[in-house]
Structure formats: C-alpha cells, structure tokens
Amino acid sequence: xxxxxxxxxxxxxxxxxxxxxxxxxxxxxxxxxxxxxxxxxxxxxxxxxxxxxxxxxxxxxxxxxxxxxxxxxxxxxxxxxxxxxxxxxxxxxxxxxxxxxxxxxxxxxxxxxxxxxxxxxxxxxxxxxxxxxxxxxxxxxxxxxxxxxxxxxxxxxxxxxxxxxxxxxxxxxxxxxxxxxxxxxxxxxxxxxxxxxxxxxxxxxxxxxxxxxxxxxxxxxxxxxxxxxxxxxxxxxxxxxxxxxxxxxxxxxxxxxxxxxxxxxxxxxxxxxxxxxxxxxxxxxxxxxxxxxx
Amino acid sequence: xxxxxxxxxxxxxxxxxxxxxxxxxxxxxxxxxxxxxxxxxxxxxxxxxxxxxxxxxxxxxxxxxxxxxxxxxxxxxxxxxxxxxxxxxxxxxxxxxxxxxxxxxxxxxxxxxxxxxxxxxxxxxxxxxxxxxxxxxxxxxxxxxxxxxxxxxxxxxxxxxxxxxxxxxxxxxxxxxxxxxxxxxxxxxxxxxxxxxxxxxxxxxxxxxxxxxxxxxxxxxxxxxxxxxxxx
Numbered sequence: 001x002x003x004x005x006x007x008x009x010x011x012x013x014x015x016x017x018x019x020x021x022x023x024x025x026x027x028x029x030x031x032x033x034x035x036x037x038x039x040x041x042x043x044x045x046x047x048x049x050x051x052x053x054x055x056x057x058x059x060x061x062x063x064x065x066x067x068x069x070x071x072x073x074x075x076x077x078x079x080x081x082x083x084x085x086x087x088x089x090x091x092x093x094x095x096x097x098x099x100x101x102x103x104x105x106x107x108x109x110x111x112x113x114x115x116x117x118x119x120x121x122x123x124x125x126x127x128x129x130x131x132x133x134x135x136x137x138x139x140x141x142x143x144x145x146x147x148x149x150x151x152x153x154x155x156x157x158x159x160x161x162x163x164x165x166x167x168x169x170x171x172x173x174x175x176x177x178x179x180x181x182x183x184x185x186x187x188x189x190x191x192x193x194x195x196x197x198x199x200x201x202x203x204x205x206x207x208x209x210x211x212x213x214x215x216x217x218x219x220x221x222x223x224x225x226x227x228x229x230x231x232x233x234x235x236x237x238x239x240x241x242x243x244x245x246x247x248x249x250x251x252x253x254x255x256x257x258x259x260x261x262x263x264x265x266x267x268x269x270x271x272x273x274x275x276x277x278x279x280x281x282x283x284x285x286x287x288x289x290x291x292x293x294x
Numbered sequence: 295x296x297x298x299x300x301x302x303x304x305x306x307x308x309x310x311x312x313x314x315x316x317x318x319x320x321x322x323x324x325x326x327x328x329x330x331x332x333x334x335x336x337x338x339x340x341x342x343x344x345x346x347x348x349x350x351x352x353x354x355x356x357x358x359x360x361x362x363x364x365x366x367x368x369x370x371x372x373x374x375x376x377x378x379x380x381x382x383x384x385x386x387x388x389x390x391x392x393x394x395x396x397x398x399x400x401x402x403x404x405x406x407x408x409x410x411x412x413x414x415x416x417x418x419x420x421x422x423x424x425x426x427x428x429x430x431x432x433x434x435x436x437x438x439x440x441x442x443x444x445x446x447x448x449x450x451x452x453x454x455x456x457x458x459x460x461x462x463x464x465x466x467x468x469x470x471x472x473x474x475x476x477x478x479x480x481x482x483x484x485x486x487x488x489x490x491x492x493x494x495x496x497x498x499x500x501x502x503x504x505x506x507x508x509x510x511x512x513x514x515x516x517x518x519x520x521x522x523x524x525x526x
Contacts, residue, residue, distance in 0.1 A: 159392070162385065162389045162393065163393070165382070165384065165385060165389075166385060166389075166393050169383065169384055169385070170380055172344055172364075172376075172380075173376060173380045175343075175344070175363065175364040175365045175368070176343075176344060176364045176365075176374040176376070177365075177374075177393045177394055177396055177439070178368035178369040178399075179365055179393070179396060291426070
C-alpha cells in the first residue's frame with residue numbers, strides 16, 4: 001500500500017510540475033529574454049487551446065490539431081509583436097498596461113465570436129493502472145521536461161541562442177556586431193508565443209475551454225517566473241520543481257488541492273522574501289562568493 | 295575607405311558634432327584626439343550607425359551608408375570596439391568571439407588563428423565568462439571579437455580607457471601588428487598621449503564637436519603639438 005501511495009504522490013508531483021513548467025515557459029522566455037511582462041500570456045494560451053479544439057472538431061487528428069494551435073499562436077504573436085509590442089521594448093510599465101489591455105479585449109472577442117464554451121476533446125491514452133489518473137499526465141510530464149531540454153539546447157548550443165542571449169545582455173553592442181536585433185526580438189517573441197500555444201494545445205483535452213481558460217494558468221506562471229529568477233530555463237526548472245513539490249506534498253497529506261495551492265503560494269512568498277532575486281539569483285550570488293573566496 | 299563630409303549629429307536637441315570632415319584611406323591608422331566631452335564617442339557612434347546623423351554624409355568603400363543601421367554597416371565590414379569594452383559579460387570568451395563572425399559578410403575568412411596569436415589568453419580562457427576577466431583581458435576580447443570577421447575598418451573608442459599602462463603599450467603594439475599583418479584600416483578616438491603618439495600615422499584634433507586641426511607624423515612626434523589638444 002505504501003508503494004501505491006508513493007506512486008500516487010510521484011504522479012501528483014509530475015502532474016503539478018508539468019503544469020507549472022508548461023504554464024510558465026512561454027512567459028519566462030518573453031520576460032527573461034526581452035524584458036516584456038506579457039499580461040496577455042493567458043490569452044496566448046487561449047489561442048492555442050481554441051485553435052486546437054476547433055481544428056480537432058473540424059476532423060484533424062489530435063497531434064495535427066495541436067500543431068495547428070502552436071503555429072497559429074506563433075503567427076498571432078508575430079503579428080502582435082510587429083504591430084504593438086516592438087514599440088514597447090525597454091518600457092516595462094507601458095508593456096504591462098498594453099498587454100493587459102490586449103488580454104481584456106481578447107477575452108471579450110473570444111466570448112463574442114465563440115460563446116461561453118468551446119467543444120471538448122476527450123483525454124487520450126486512457127487511465128493508468130495502479131495509480132489514480134490518466135496516462136496523458138505522464139505524457140505532459142515528459143513533454144514538460146522535453147520542452148525545457150529543447151529550450152536549453154536552443155539557447156545554449158546554437159548560433160541563434162548565442163545571438164539571442166547577447167542581444168538580451170546588450171542590444172547596441174550586438175547590433176554593432178552585425179546582428180539584426182529587431183529580427184532577434186521578433187523571433188524570440190514568436191518562440192515564446194508558440195510555447196504558450198503549445199501549452200494551450202496540450203491542456204485542451206483536460207480542461208474546460210472557455211474565454212477565461214487562460215487565467216487558469218496565470219497564478220502558477222507568474223509565481224514561478226518570480227521564484228525562478230533571471231535565468232529563464234534553469235529558473236523555470238527549479239521553481240517548478242520546488243513549487244510542485246510543496247503543492248504535491250500538501251495536496252497529498254491533506255487530500256485537498258486548495259490547501260496544496262495555498263501552501264505553494266506561501267512557499268513562494270517566503271522564497272521571494274529570503275531570495276529577492278529568485279532561486280537562480282541566489283545561486284548566482286553564492287557562486288560568485290564561492291569564486292571570490294577560492 | 296571612409297569619408298565623413300559635413301557630418302552633424304546630436305543627442306536629443308543638443309548638437310554635438312558640427313560639420314565634421316574626416317578622411318581615412320585604405321590601410322591607414324588614423325586617430326582623432328580630444329579632451330573629455332568634445333564629441334569623440336559621438337563621432338565613433340555616428341560612424342558605426344549607433345547614432346543617427348542629422349546632416350552630412352558617411353561614405354564607406356565608396357558607398358553612402360549614412361542611412362544604414364549599425365548591423366548593416368557591420369556586415370559591410372566595419373568592426374567596432376566600444377568604450378569600456380562592452381563584452382557580453384554572461385557569455386563565455388568563445389561565445390563572445392563567435393558574435394564577431396557576422397562582421398564583414400563579404401569575407402569568408404574567420405580570423406581565429408590570428409586572434410589567438412595576438413591574444414593567446416583568449417584561447418586559454420575560451421570557456422570562462424567574459425564578465426569575470428580583468429579590464430585588460432576584456433579589452434583584448436573586445437578587439438579579438440571585432441577582428442574575428444576580418445573587418446576592413448576597425449573603429450576603436452578610447453582603447454586605453456580603464457586599462458593599466460603596461461597593457462596599453464601591449465595593445466598599441468598589437469593594433470599596429472593587426473594593421474600591418476591583416477591590412478586592417480584603423481580609426482580610433484583617444485585622449486591618451488602614449489596611444490595617440492605611438493599608434494597614429496595621422497591624427498585629427500577635435501574640439502567642441504568640430505575638427506580643429508590635422509597632424510601628420512612629424513607634428514605627432516612633438517609632445518607639445520599633441521598635448522595642446524589633450525588634457526595632459
């Protein structure tokens with residue numbers, strides 16, 4: 001019985017970890033690489049979910065419907081970046097107000113266009129044996145880790161990644177090295193948008209799709225970005241692991257998802273109080289002090 | 295190679311450069327000297343395209359580049375070393391050097407071998423984060439990064455700033471070698487007497503945003519002729 005309990009706890013952790021990673025990653029890329037706090041992040045996820053569900057309802061197989069969601073969200077992000085966001089680089093507060101406005105407009109537009117609910121998609125892969133829950137959550141866990149690994153490879157090992165990180169650190173010097181920084185910003189925003197769309201697509205089968213769908217991801221996304229700190233990928237991984245563990249432990253012990261969520265938020269408050277620059281900021285300070293003392 | 299004609303540039307509403315005329319021929323090392331706040335950095339930024347010209351023209355390799363952005367000018371073959379180095383602190387030395395590969399699209403020769411010959415420490419510390427290096431090492435990295443793409447023209451903004459005197463002598467020697475061995479034309483702005491006298495073949499003096507004198511090699515050898523334009 002203890003073994004089953006442990007498996008259930010592990011499954012619960014994986015489910016929450018995957019949710020936090022996937023909710024956060026698009027926001028973290030856009031904020032971490034470009035300094036834009038995208039308050040319309042939830043609505044980017046919404047675009048991915050609606051595109052997926054309508055593509056599926058139109059007869060596309062689920063993987064293709066999800067791909068449609070990702071591509072449409074990337075295109076949507078690209079258009080928005082060219083029309084609005086690119087005028088807001090370096091203007092943090094302005095970007096927050098504008099993206100909040102975009103969020104409100106999009107929710108109402110979706111409500112007007114599609115009503116209060118979209119057609120549902122059944123959860124694929126069926127139930128797991130032994131553990132209480134659908135096998136699809138295991139897929140989400142694997143994909144969450146895969147997304148982080150893929151992003152790490154993209155930003156650390158490719159020419160694009162080196163140029164993107166250089167642009168983030170000093171856009172003027174990057175320009176003087178021949179880098180088209182405008183194109184770098186555009187591409188990075190499209191990647192962040194595509195990731196949000198991917199999240200919307202992946203959770204379309206497991207969550208009820210309404211115009212408010214995106215707001216269901218925002219708490220975890222913003223909390224994880226702040227707790228993670230300045231390093232986009234490592235920060236997202238560590239924050240998701242830490243917050244997911246706290247949530248899973250308390251949910252499991254109390255058998256209440258509400259208490260699990262409250263415990264996670266309290267843990268986030270304590271972390272930010274003790275580590276104002278987030279977990280990766282704290283680790284960087286420790287690393288620098290270690291280097292100085294050697 | 296480079297010609298500035300009646301160049302004017304401002305920061306906001308404050309005019310900084312006024313009718314600047316400068317010519318740099320292929321293969322030359324030309325200096326522009328002046329005290330603090332006379333427009334040296336503004337001039338280099340305007341040549342690089344990081345500051346828009348209000349008026350006048352900038353011609354590079356016979357083409358008018360006045361309205362081109364900095365990245366386009368870099369890809370044409372202008373390498374730039376900013377004041378204070380401005381290496382990418384969180385990128386490794388090797389990643390910083392890779393950033394220079396985009397300079398000078400027309401040249402397919404990447405100069406890793408030459409750069410590592412001039413500055414062996416860059417090869418030794420390839421995996422070190424650039425921000426953790428000393429000022430002199432960061433200056434070597436900034437020069438190496440600008441040279442990687444084999445630029446036709448190298449622009450330097452006060453290469454001696456924040457670098458200890460013994461390293462300044464080495465940098466002066468290295469830059470002269472770069473000019474001789476790679477054929478790179480060099481335009482630099484400076485207020486360090488040693489660099490002005492030992493690096494320049496010809497030098498302009500700038501004051502209050504305008505060129506006030508041009509010194510050939512004979513006058514450059516005279517300390518008095520040079521110090522007149524520097525805060526020495």
